[in-house]
Amino acid sequence: MVRDRIGNSGLASGLVGRVDDVRALNRLAHAARRGCARSAVVTGSTGIGKSALLHAFLSGDACRHATVLHGSCEEGTAGDSLGGVRTLLGPTAREGAARYARRALVPGALAGEPPHAPAVQHAFHGLYRLAADALSRRPLVLALDDVHHCDELSLRWLDFLLRRAHALPLLVVLTQQTEAAALAHGVPAGRALADLIAHHRTTTLRLRPLTETDVAEAVRRCFPEPAAPAYATGAWAVTRGNPHLLDRLLSALRAEGAGPSEGGADRIAGSGSRVLARWARDLLDRRPPWVGEVARAVAVLGERGADRVGPLAAVPAEVVEDALTVLREAGLLAAGGRHLMDDAVRAAVLAPLDARGLSDLRTRAALLLSDAGRPAEDVAEHLLPLPWIREPWMPGVLLEAAAQAEARGAPETAARYLYRVLEGDPGSVEVRVRLAGVLAETDPSEAIRLLRGALAPSVDVRTRARIAAQFGTTSLAAREGSAALGMLEDVLGALDAELGPDPLPADRELRTLVESVLLIVGSHGRSTIAATRKRAATMTVPEGDTPAQRQKLAAMAVLTALDGQAPEAAVQCAQRVASFSQLPLKSWSLINSAFVLGLADHTDDALHELDRLLRHGRENSAVWTYSVALATRAMLLHGLGALPEALADARTAVQISGAERWAGTVVLPRLALAGVLVDRGEAVHAEKLLTGTEPVWRDPYMWTHHRYLMVLGRTRHALGDAEGALALFRECGRSLEEAEVRNAAYLPWWAEAACVLAELGRAEEAQEPAAHGTRLARRWGTSRALGLAALARGVATPGEEGVELLGEAVRELSASPARVDHARAELVLGRSLLAADDRRAAREHLRAAADLAQRCGALALGQQARGALLAAGGRMRRMTTSPLDLLTSMERKVAGLAAGGAGNRSIAQSLHVTVRTVETHLTSVYRKLDIAERAQLAQVLRSPGVRGAPAPRQVPRPRGQR
Known part of the structure; x- marks a missing residue:
């Protein structure tokens, strides 16, 4: 044992x-x-x-x-x-x-x-x-x-x-x-x-404090003679039933000969803290003075500074060891350690020092550690308890410690150091701005408060411009976009007046930075995006040679793409942003360029940008950015038909964001997860998830408002409420039109509405949204947009002409990266052929729909296709909700070999991949199947829900991913 x-x-x-x-x-x-x-x-x-x-x-x-x-x-x-x-x-x-x-x-x-x-x-x-x-x-x-x-x-x-x-x-x-x-x-x-x-x-x-009866029992155990009632009462009054204080008190009283008589009861009157302090002081007073000095040095330095006890106590090293032995035998030190046993003992040891003496001791400890070359964070921990930061060198140590904490991805620790600096210099604009930057990802509301306080009238226009830019990017997490927009416009006007027509390069970069943030913030508001796009149209397109130019270029690419014209101009801007990998990373540059590239079906490039952003978030503990980027990647993967990966990303984003104080203001992860759940056949779960996001119905931010309407509409449709779904899709379209967002591929409400109307037997009414979507799709021109437009027209058109349009939808979508949309088009075409009594052709398309949906993990769509296939006289094994449906083809191969006992190197050789690739796949398998180790794989693979699951085939890489 x-x-x-x-x-x-x-x-x-x-x-x-x-x-x-x-x-x-x-x-x-x-x-x-x-x-x-x-x-x-x-x-x-x-x-x-x-x-x-x-x-x-x-x-x-x-x-x-x-x-x-x-x-x-x-x-x-x-x-x-x-x-x-x-x-x-x-x-x-x-x-x-x-x-x-x-x-x-x-x-x-x-x-x-x-x-x-x-x-x-x-x-x-x-x-x-x-x-x-x-x-x-x-x-x-x-x-x-x-x-x-x-x-x-x-x-x-x-x-x-x-x-x-x-x-x-x-x-x-x-x-x-x-x-x-x-x-x-x-x-x-x-x-x-x-x-x-x-x-x-x-x-x-x-554990509750001891009662008077319990204290009386402890006194009885401690002393052989009977105790006077007042003795136990007094002991309880002093210690308030704290067993540790009680034992120290009784031990000291017994050593002093103060037995449990009435006279002894008089000896224990007073407060518990004073008794303990007197016991500790008496103990140290009976020892040489250097024992007390060592005890106080140990109390201040703690375990991390144990090697500096001698210099702080001003005693030789060999004397330090003797003192530590005395303290350990007295029970003041933890067994085997060089630190005091608990906080009560520490307080007793330090009690003889007044506030000034304790501050001086802590200051000396900080200086000793600093002179010894210890990290600034170790030194700063001794500065934090000081009543004030009075020495000139102290703020520098705290600032350096904050930088070290930031570098290791510990923003909350950095904030503690910066707050102390700010206490000593509350008017410091530099410290306020730096502290706001540290808190931007973990406490954006507090960051906004700090930035507001930094905008004093005396601050020069260039500093105000930098603060306004930081306020703008932070405002999106704190939901302060309206205030940020007004601030940015004011600062931009003041900058133009200050800089003149021919500013220096640094001033041009600053102005570009403010413009870029203005475009980013303006593009997020439902009521401001149209005006922001018009403003962007009057601006010169930057080259993208600097971080600010790159951020502005990405913002302009988004606004151009949402206008819905041919994608080439927007894609060129986004690709230019992606090509400057050597510049300092800015989150909004990557997320905006990824959005545009994904919208234009350049999915490999979009995923690459999001992966870079996620690495940045992990390395810097940028939890808000990481959560939003993960949700964005989940939505992109969902559109590609990679539902297992999308589900894993969305769940992780929800888990991360749910643990933060800003959880209520960021709903994108929940929307991403709900969208995947609908296609996974879990609409009930999706609806519960959306219930907590009801305020989004009135959300002024277009990115969440419109996606909420779409996801909720698809959820209602999956639950059988076609009319409710139709109303939500139309509301989404009306709101997008008000915002002048006319991109066919961005939230194609019109395709959803046309399909619902056709399902309700109102094909003629479906022609209006189909015609609207077709106009937008022909402007944007990607295969996905054109395929969805053909699908909408197909369901709205009766007879052979409608079948031909659905065939066109299948052809266009098969050439796009939209795997789930392709499967849906195959299903609709198969059903139309079945209605036209062309069972053979119907079975071909229905089988393709079921197979493709199964490989994507879109179980709801796959089950519909299987049901239609059976009705057409076809045969197909029952689909399952096996956990293995979450795995990609390669992950299933790796999992199967690992469950059979093969080692990572053997698996890598048999599949012609690297060992690192095998490890990555196994980590993903563990996460998706919620298991902890290799030994559990065999059990999962043998479970009844898994045994009957058909092995998925290799999904061909769509054109946009090649």
Whole structure:
């Protein structure tokens, strides 16, 4: 049995009144042993007896036949990625299964990586295998103490483990300090713990202070003679039932000879904090002065600065070790560590110092670490608690620390440092703007507030222009577009007056930047896009040689494309933006160029731009940009007929955005997911998802408003409400016309409306939207647009002429990258031929529709095609909702070989790909099938819902993807 050494807590009161809590943990252990994973959080204030309860449980009979792994998170280790997991799984590092988690068990290997990074997910799978290996032999109890000091990735892995081990004999027990939990609210580790508790219906044991009766029992255990009633009452009044304070108090009183008599009761009057401080001071006063100096140095420096204890305390190194031994024997230091046991002890050690003395000590500690060449972030952690930032060198350290935090993708940490700088210099425009930039992705509303405060009347026009440009791009996440537009127009006028007709190159770039943001913000408003497009038409098209020119070029490409004329001009602008990969990356340049390229069926280029943007988002923790880019890629993949990939992207985007404070303002991920679900045959789920986005009906932003109408219309149609769907499609068309958006391929409401009208038997009425769409399609001219126009005219035209038009739709769409639209056209043509009693031709097209829909993952469409095929006298196996329908052809091949026992290198050789490609495919398979490791593949492939699923054929790459 792998087991941490758990000794007696030594506390007289640690388990008093905790019998029910121990029993509750025992019940959870028995339930877990029966193959039902459980989790529990023991929470309470400092010294309430969490560790004592945990130790008693782990040493008891309930854990006797289990593998028990026990670890403790130390203060200051929240930034040590997977540090908490290492304290748990360290004892297993020598076992055979540890090879799967080798990288995760190396300190610093995943430093700075966000939870969704591929390297982190790979490490999670390896750690899961390590835990699964232990679970295969006997029940497993994981006990992690003081999780309020834990790092985010460790908590995310425990969540990951519990999700995948729900039917295994696993029990996870955590202890958490309530005061620290409150402070951690909103930070990554705090949110990770909240998610873990919420996801798994975790049993929470809230340890309450001891009652007077409990304190009396602890006094009885501590002293052999009977206690006076006032003694227990006084002890309870001083400690307020805190077991840790009570034991320290009773130990000190016993050492002083203050027994439980009436006289002893008089000795314990006063507040608990004063008693503890007196106990700590008395202890240190009985030792040489350098012991107290070392204790205070340890209290200030913590674990990370343990090597500087001697210089800060001004004592020799050998004396430091002696002092640490004294402190450890006195119980002030954590076992095996060089830091104080808890916050109460730290407060007692530092209590003799007044505010000035404590600030001076922390300032000296920061200077020592700075002189020793420690990273600015380590130094800054000692500056944050200071009452004010008064020394000239301090803001520089905090600014450097903020830069380091930004560089490693930790914007919230950078914000903490910048806020302290701003407190010292509230009028600093530079710091406000920089802090707003840090918060733009995580707290856009706060970023907007900071930028407003930076726009003082005294700020020069060039600085105002830069602030206005930053305000504009941030406003789209904070939904402040109207305010941004007015600000940008004012600044642009002031710039023109200031710069004159022949500005310097830097001023020209600044003006171009403001213009680009003005076009971006203006193109997002339903009421402003038409005027913005007219304004763009009067502008000179930039070359794209600078970042600002490139951003302006991409914005102009969007406005040109939405006008619906031939795509060549818009595509040329977008391609020019994409070709300047050596310039600094700007998110809106990539997302706008990708939009235009996707609209014009240049899908490879569009996906490439989105992939670049997603890499940027991952590396910089730009969560808003990442979520929007992921949703955009999901919609593009959906249009290509790659529904499994679109579904995975959309779900991830919804999960990421849902965890952020701006979740209510970003609905694009939910719209993307709902659209895919409709084609997957899950319209009920899609409607529930859309219910939470009702305000979008009145949304002033055109990108979400119109897509919401389209997705909701398709959902209503799938649920059988054809009239409701028709009303939504017409409302979408009316609103697009008001905004003067006339691109045939962008949200083709007219094709949907024509098909619904034809389905209702109102073919003549369908001719109007079909004619409207045909006019737009002939202007835009892509195969997809022309194919949809032919489809709309075909359903609106009776007889042979209608069949010919549907045949034209099939031909056009087969030449486009729109796989689902192609399948739909085949279905409509097959049904028309069946109605004309041409069963042979009908079966040919209906089989093509069913086959193509199945390969795309469009199960709803595929089932309709199969039903029509059977009605035409054809035969086809039943389609399933197997999880394997989510996999691409290559992923199924890789999964099948891996389930059969083949290694990655063997799979790579047999499929003529690289090992890295195999690893990428397996990671995608695990994500889509919601499994954690290779061993689960065989079980999934053998499940009844999978066995009958037809193997998908290789989908031919559409023209736009070649």
